[in-house]
Amino acid sequence: MPTSPSSGVQEIRKSIAARLREIRLDAGLTGRDLAFHCGWHPAKSSRIENVKALPSDADIRAWCTACGAESEADDLIAISRNARSMYMEWRRLQRTGLRRLQESYVPLFERTRLFRVYSSHVISGLLQTPGYATALLSAITAFRRIPNDVEAAVNARMARSHVICEGNHRFAILLEECVLRHRIAGADAMAEQLGHLLAVMSLPSVSLGIIPFTAERHMWVIEPFMVFGDAEAGIELLSADVTLTAPNDTHLYLRAFSELQRLAVYGTQARRLIGAATAALK
Structure with a gap:
């Protein structure tokens, strides 16, 4: 059975969240550590990793910088922007x-x-x-x-x-x-x-x-x-x-x-x- 069209967007969001989690783990940081370096509440890190919130471009860049993975930021931002452009709410259009x-x-x-x-x-x-x-x-x-x-x-x-x-x-x-x-x-x-x-x-x-x-x-x-x-x-x-x-x-x-x-x-x-x-x- 074909998946719903919005599921493709969700899969992209999951892949972004998974990659951000890997970057954090590779840096040896906990979610609380990351939040401290980024200057936001620890719950935000958890929401992003659990696909409860889609990170902004600034969030992705801050995340990668805190983990010493600045080179990852541009690619992840491009992927995230593509996901946002795929799914355009009628209320915006x-x-x-x-x-x-x-x-x-x-x-x-x-x-x-x-x-x-x-x-x-x-x-x-x-x-x-x-x-x-x-x-x-x-x-x-x-x-x-x-x-x-x-x-x-x-x-x-x-x-x-x-x-x-x-x-x-x-x-x-x-x-x-x-x-x-x-x-x-x-x-x-x-x-x-x-x-x-x-x-x-x-x-x-x-x-x-x-x-x-x-x-x-x-x-x-x-x-x-x-x-x-x-x-x-x-x-x-x-x-x-x-x-x-x-x-x-x-x-x-x-x-x-x-x-x-x-x-x-x-x-x-x-x-x-x-x-x-x-x-x-x-």
């Missing part, structure tokens, strides 16, 4: 609203040639209509209690989706059938959204598969994710946006995508599922 977040993805979207997208909860942002996006981003704004810039955020989301029709991009997109049925928006907006899916299916750059309720699952429903080319994966959690670039991590999501593809239906069968979801709106 969305603190000024949603528009800037939508715009921040544009360079990545424009340089990516092959998108692999798996959506288990909502229609992928790449395929959203203005009505659906407005309803979804309004719900996110209310839930997060962030500044309301939904109109501007929707416009930015629609603008970034130009990659669907322009440029040398290809899209392999998988939706769980439940995504078609979730009433994210009102009946009219949902009908428009489902109709848009049918239209997008005709684009030569898009392969849209639907995983039916009735699929005999050898791969369970997992968190939504997008793989950009072969080098980077983005995973959306309730609490954070996780970026994975380590080859083992991206390979794991590429493998999961391949397994999920085997469950999907395409063409006429996919259109039937979209049509049935549309009919259920009446």
